[in-house]
Amino acid sequence: MDYKETLLMPKTEFPMRGNLPNKEPKLQEEWDQANLYQKVQNRTEGRPLFVLHDGPPYANGDLHMGHALNKVLKDFIVKYKSMTGFQAPYVPGWDTHGLPIETALAKKKVNRKKMTASEFREKCAEYALKQVDNQRAQFKQLGVRGDWENPYLTLNKDYEAAQIEVFGEMAKKGYIYKGLKPVYWSPSSESALAEAEIEYQDKRSASIYVSFGVKDPGELLQGDEQFIIWTTTPWTIPANLAIALHPELTYAVVKVEDQKFIVAEEMISQVAEVLEWNTTEVVQTFKGQEAERLVAKHPIYDRDSLIILGDHVTTESGTGLVHTAPGHGEDDFIIGKKYGLDVLCPVDEKGVFTDEAPGFEGLFYDAANKEITEKLSENGALLALNFITHSYPHDWRTKKPTIFRATNQWFASIKDFREEILAEIKRINWVPKWGETRLFNMVRDREDWCISRQRIWGVPIPVFYGEDRTPIINDETITHVANLFREHGSNIWFDWEASDLLPEGFQSEHSPNGTFTKEMDIMDVWFDSGSSHQGVLEGRPELQRPADVYLEGSDQYRGWFNSSISTAVAVTGKSPFETVISHGFTLDGKGRKMSKSVGNVVIPDKIIKQYGADILRLWVASVDYQADVRVSDEIIKQAAEGYRKIRNTFRFLLGNLNDFDVVKNTVADQDLHEVDRYMLVKLQEVVSKVTKAYDSYDFSTVYQLIHQFCSIELSAFYLDFAKDILYIDQEDSSRRRSIQTVYYETVTSLVKLMTPILTHTAEEIWGHIPNVGEEFVQLTDMPVAREIPAADELKVKWDHFITVRDDVLKALEEARAEKVIGKSLEAKLTIVAKDETTKTVLSEIDDLDQLFIVSHVEVVEEQPNAKTYDHISVVVEKYDAEKCERCWIASETVGEDSEHETLCTRCAAIVKEHY
Numbered sequence: 001m002d003y004k005e006t007l008l009m010p011k012t013e014f015p016m017r018g019n020l021p022n023k024e025p026k027l028q029e030e031w032d033q034a035n036l037y038q039k040v041q042n043r044t045e046g047r048p049l050f051v052l053h054d055g056p057p058y059a060n061g062d063l064h065m066g067h068a069l070n071k072v073l074k075d076f077i078v079k080y081k082s083m084t085g086f087q088a089p090y091v092p093g094w095d096t097h098g099l100p101i102e103t104a105l106a107k108k109k110v111n112r113k114k115m116t117a118s119e120f121r122e123k124c125a126e127y128a129l130k131q132v133d134n135q136r137a138q139f140k141q142l143g144v145r146g147d148w149e150n151p152y153l154t155l156n157k158d159y160e161a162a163q164i165e166v167f168g169e170m171a172k173k174g175y176i177y178k179g180l181k182p183v184y185w186s187p188s189s190e191s192a193l194a195e196a197e198i199e200y201q202d203k204r205s206a207s208i209y210v211s212f213g214v215k216d217p218g219e220l221l222q223g224d225e226q227f228i229i230w231t232t233t234p235w236t237i238p239a240n241l242a243i244a245l246h247p248e249l250t251y252a253v254v255k256v257e258d259q260k261f262i263v264a265e266e267m268i269s270q271v272a273e274v275l276e277w278n279t280t281e282v283v284q285t286f287k288g289q290e291a292e293r294l295v296a297k298h299p300i301y302d303r304d305s306l307i308i309l310g311d312h313v314t315t316e317s318g319t320g321l322v323h324t325a326p327g328h329g330e331d332d333f334i335i336g337k338k339y340g341l342d343v344l345c346p347v348d349e350k351g352v353f354t355d356e357a358p359g360f361e362g363l364f365y366d367a368a369n370k371e372i373t374e375k376l377s378e379n380g381a382l383l384a385l386n387f388i389t390h391s392y393p394h395d396w397r398t399k400k401p402t403i404f405r406a407t408n409q410w411f412a413s414i415k416d417f418r419e420e421i422l423a424e425i426k427r428i429n430w431v432p433k434w435g436e437t438r439l440f441n442m443v444r445d446r447e448d449w450c451i452s453r454q455r456i457w458g459v460p461i462p463v464f465y466g467e468d469r470t471p472i473i474n475d476e477t478i479t480h481v482a483n484l485f486r487e488h489g490s491n492i493w494f495d496w497e498a499s500d501l502l503p504e505g506f507q508s509e510h511s512p513n514g515t516f517t518k519e520m521d522i523m524d525v526w527f528d529s530g531s532s533h534q535g536v537l538e539g540r541p542e543l544q545r546p547a548d549v550y551l552e553g554s555d556q557y558r559g560w561f562n563s564s565i566s567t568a569v570a571v572t573g574k575s576p577f578e579t580v581i582s583h584g585f586t587l588d589g590k591g592r593k594m595s596k597s598v599g600n601v602v603i604p605d606k607i608i609k610q611y612g613a614d615i616l617r618l619w620v621a622s623v624d625y626q627a628d629v630r631v632s633d634e635i636i637k638q639a640a641e642g643y644r645k646i647r648n649t650f651r652f653l654l655g656n657l658n659d660f661d662v663v664k665n666t667v668a669d670q671d672l673h674e675v676d677r678y679m680l681v682k683l684q685e686v687v688s689k690v691t692k693a694y695d696s697y698d699f700s701t702v703y704q705l706i707h708q709f710c711s712i713e714l715s716a717f718y719l720d721f722a723k724d725i726l727y728i729d730q731e732d733s734s735r736r737r738s739i740q741t742v743y744y745e746t747v748t749s750l751v752k753l754m755t756p757i758l759t760h761t762a763e764e765i766w767g768h769i770p771n772v773g774e775e776f777v778q779l780t781d782m783p784v785a786r787e788i789p790a791a792d793e794l795k796v797k798w799d800h801f802i803t804v805r806d807d808v809l810k811a812l813e814e815a816r817a818e819k820v821i822g823k824s825l826e827a828k829l830t831i832v833a834k835d836e837t838t839k840t841v842l843s844e845i846d847d848l849d850q851l852f853i854v855s856h857v858e859v860v861e862e863q864p865n866a867k868t869y870d871h872i873s874v875v876v877e878k879y880d881a882e883k884c885e886r887c888w889i890a891s892e893t894v895g896e897d898s899e900h901e902t903l904c905t906r907c908a909a910i911v912k913e914h915y
Contacts, residue, residue: 003886003903006915007727008736010655014768018647020612024760028140036776037145040082041089041542043779050086052077053537053547053577054146055560056093056154056529059131060100063138065586065594065631066553068604072620073583073699074551075144079756080694083782089542090145093152093532094135096128097458098525099189099397117456117494124457125155138605143613143759145778152536154459154528161486162535163528164462168478169571175413176451178463178471180343182326182333183450185405186395187351187365191454192409193395193402194524195446195558203392203401205232206369209275209319209383210376211261212243212305216295220286225253225260227296227307228271230318232388234372235365238357239325241341242306243296244332245288246313249320253284264320271319275383288313299381300372301358310335327406345406349454365403410452410461410521417570418443424565424575431581431697432626438557439565439580449566451524458522460493464502465517466510476503493518530563533576546574551581581697583625589632602631614758615640621703621757642707646754647761649710652719653747654768656726660740662771667734667741670789675851676742678798679718681791682709683746688785690753699757706754714746717802721851728887730910748772749783800841800871801851807869808852814867815876825888828856828879831872832863838871855879855890886911 031037052074057067074090081088101124106112112120136148152159170176184193211226227243245251252265256277263271265285272280294307312331313322326336327345336343346356353360353368359375360368376382393402414421421443430436452461462481464472480503484492493501498516507514537545545568552560561580568576587593588600595601607616619639623629669677686709693701722739729736747769755762755777766777774780788794808831812824821827829852833839842848848857856879866873882894885902895901897908 001911001915003907003911006886006911008659008729008731009727010652011658012651012655012768014651014654014765016648016651018612018614018643018761020614020760021609023764024141024143024608024613027760027763028143031145031776034775036778037090037147039776040145040778041087044082044087047085047087049544050081050088051537051543051547052081052088052090052549052551053532053543054091054093054152055550055552055556056095056152056532057135058098058100059094059096059128059135059153060104061131063135063604065602065604067135067139068142068616069583069586069620069625069629070551070553071139071144072142072617073581073625075142075146075617075759076621076694076699076756077549077551077697079145079759079778080782083752083755083778083780084691084694085781090147091150091152091536091540091543092136092139092144092146092148093536094128094132094154095525095529096125096132096153096155097522097528099191099455099457101128101131102455102457103397112456118491121457121491121494128153128155141608141613142604143617145759152532152540154525154532154535157486157489158539159531159535160459160490161482162539163459163523163531164478164482164485166531166534166567166571167462167523167527168473168475168482170412170567171473171478172475173417173570175416175570176410176473177413178408178410180406180408181411181448181450182328182330182343182345182404182406183409184393184402185349185351185407186398186400186402187349188398188400189395189455190349192407192450192452194450194526197396197524197526198393198402199396200391201394201399202389203394204387204389205392206234206373207232207384207386207388208234208373208376209271210237210299210323211381211383212296212299214294215297215304218291218294220290220294221253221284222260225262227262227321228319228383229321229323231323232390233328234369234376235347236325236328237323237372237376238300238346238353238360239327239344240298240305240323241303241326241344242308242324242332242336242339244308244310244313244322244324244335245291246311246320247287247289247292247309249288249313249315250285251288251291251320252282255281255283262321264315266315267318267320274386299379300375306339306341308335308339308341328404330404333406343406347403347405349407351403366401409450410463410519411448412451412527412566412570414443414446414449414566418446420573421565421569424569428575428577429579431579435554435557435580435582439561442558442562443566449524449563451527452521453524455522456494458525459490459528461519461521461523462493463519464498465519466508467513467515468510470510471519472508472510472516476506524563526559526563527567529560530567533564533568534571537576545572545576547577549579549581550577551583554582554584556582584628587628587630589630589635591628591630602633602636607636611636611640612760614760615643617757617759618643618703621699624700642703643758643761645715646707646710646758649714649719650747650751650765652715653743654765656722657740657743657747657770659731660737660744660770662744665732665737665740666744667738671734671738672741673735673738674794674845675718675798676738677788677790678794679713679742680745681788681794682713683742683749684785684788684791687749687753687783691782691785694756702753702757706750709750717805718742721853724850724853724887724889728907728910730914744769751777752780752782797841797844800837801845804838804841804871805852807872808874810869811867811874811876812852812854820876821878824853825855825883826878826890827854828877828890829854829858830863830866830875830877831857831859832861832866832874833859834868834871834873849889855881 078088078090186193209230214225217223250265254261291307292309296305298305324332326333326341326343346354351365353363355361425440498518537543564576690702690705751762751765762777815821842859866875879890881890881892883890884904886907891904893905900908
């Protein structure tokens, strides 16, 4: 007889190899055909609502690792919540307006100047929708479940109408105004920018010291002195109208050879070093306030430069005197307003000098730096020219430098409702906690939000102007425009005349002749996405405001988190979210920013095609997402290795359940063998800890707990010693059914726990578990930790046994290294307990040889040759008995049965009875 045929070896169609790149698309197709998203919503209908509101990614280009990290994290939460007593709809969205789409069309040779505004906007919409389709397909490849057929798009008519209503409500409360003010201006985009659209990069700039001769010395000066300023923007000198001094600082008239210069007294030595003054003599000192309204001569033009006072002046750098151009700086503008200065801005929207800067008209501002410094030198006003590299604001879309430029713009006055925003920031939950401080500080220092953009692809600012140019915004016009947009879309703003956009018979004291014009600026795209609480949370019946969670990258503290809470508090007085979760950026394996030029970009699509989406998802679960995270081929391989351990554990469990009928064969808790009940206790601990980690959005702990349980408690202990029972005993033995009962609960519990993370693999496993009932594992609920009889006593006893077993494993390993034994089944152990607890535990546990996976164990009172370990002393020796051909255990009973001479009596009895 071939005794191998009598063994109950594992049988399962669940394959060892995942082959995920081929299997996952088929599973996704099954989910689509079954309309799994809707089935989940139907199953959870009537439960408390949990809303994770999707921050809209920009509809342009293929997905990068940041997109994958973001969407997979969201999917973890949504799937977990839908399996833990909530209805958790997920409506994905896209940000579809803005400059990058205009730029993309320009690169495709679409000539905006040869078409009407609405024709160009149609091209933009067409491009955006193609990008949405492309990104949607890629998001679905990640296994992200959502209402993909009904996403929200910021270009949708209903969304645009809701955005108009948000604007109107803010205007009604007096938060919206138009004013001339310096704003961040991007010459490369030809548009104003908000602070959220600014990023800082190093830039090399000219650093110049310039002298302004005294024109009106008053009674304070002699008239032959020169004020010295320092600036790193020579191009703003043509716009200079004043020099600011601090009222409380002491200033000195410093004689250098035959010239006299004015600088802050405490800056003399620093300035002298830069200007290479060999000898200096202070001939006079005065407080800044004494020089107020004196007049200096502009160093290029025949124009006055007024001496003014400002608390913003410091002695941290420069001269203690600040060159002031109200058209090109925020502090300059504010103080210039106080002194009645003009707002001179001789630079146009392209960054080119106008005829308000004679001698430099037609020059790009940056190119004009050289011309201006040469002119200053020619006039004898350039005292020093150097170059410095410093952090400078750039347009985060074009990556080109920005300038401050005074223009008429529309603003939302954040300062008018700032305290309400700050109160809400303190109230809500932040993950990580430092997010609260970050957004609080941003809002605390924020005055106004520039919401107008001089572009065409976006939502128009719904303002009309009367014949006297007075802006007209009221409930009647806003409601009418919103309704028109809801019916026709916002293109009509560009197609229709102002009179056609106004309510029928509309009249205004500002237009006695009934003639109106309309604003042609569009809204900042952050106003678009920041209005999603109105357009989506309020606009979709399956959602609600406030959302439970907003989850985005840490750059969104200045972006979507900021614009959302600003518009929501302005309109409703409340935050649109209860919890904010932020994640870090994705970096390469060395912690560097990914860059095509460096060649270190890791692309999600490549990982999916090579390894499968579940490996990428497991990587997301394994990292500390709240900080910046690293990804590389090597790191992904490590995730794949962790996946293999989990998969193989499930394959073993499934293989040993092939003859188990959960209805007929399940053993009651109280009848389970002690070690099996102990493993149930350990399983309940995992269930409890994993659900707690999910509740805390701590996904790396979820992964670690499941991986550790599979690797250590199961593979290295329970699954290992159980082979001797599962393979060797007769099919219906109580000991075998006891283990299978625990295996069944383990496999069903673990597969549910890991469904939010290993979505595809969990579904595959679910299809191989007998008697589960539900079509998809995503249509089940998470396991709940349950009480196991005598759990505490079992845990104390068997936890100690595990530590004793660790001692045994060390002893076996050392004996193997010393060539005493080969495989552990060759070993005989003679054990001496070193303490009473160990002695008790060893005396109360049967089948020690089976649990230690050796052939024979003796527990004795003493053994002088034993090696000492933490809890036991032990002698490991080779057991001289014959090895059973069927179970491979060395036993003195081999040969006792004459019919089966190569078997031990245990195996002989089983073979006789069943074969």
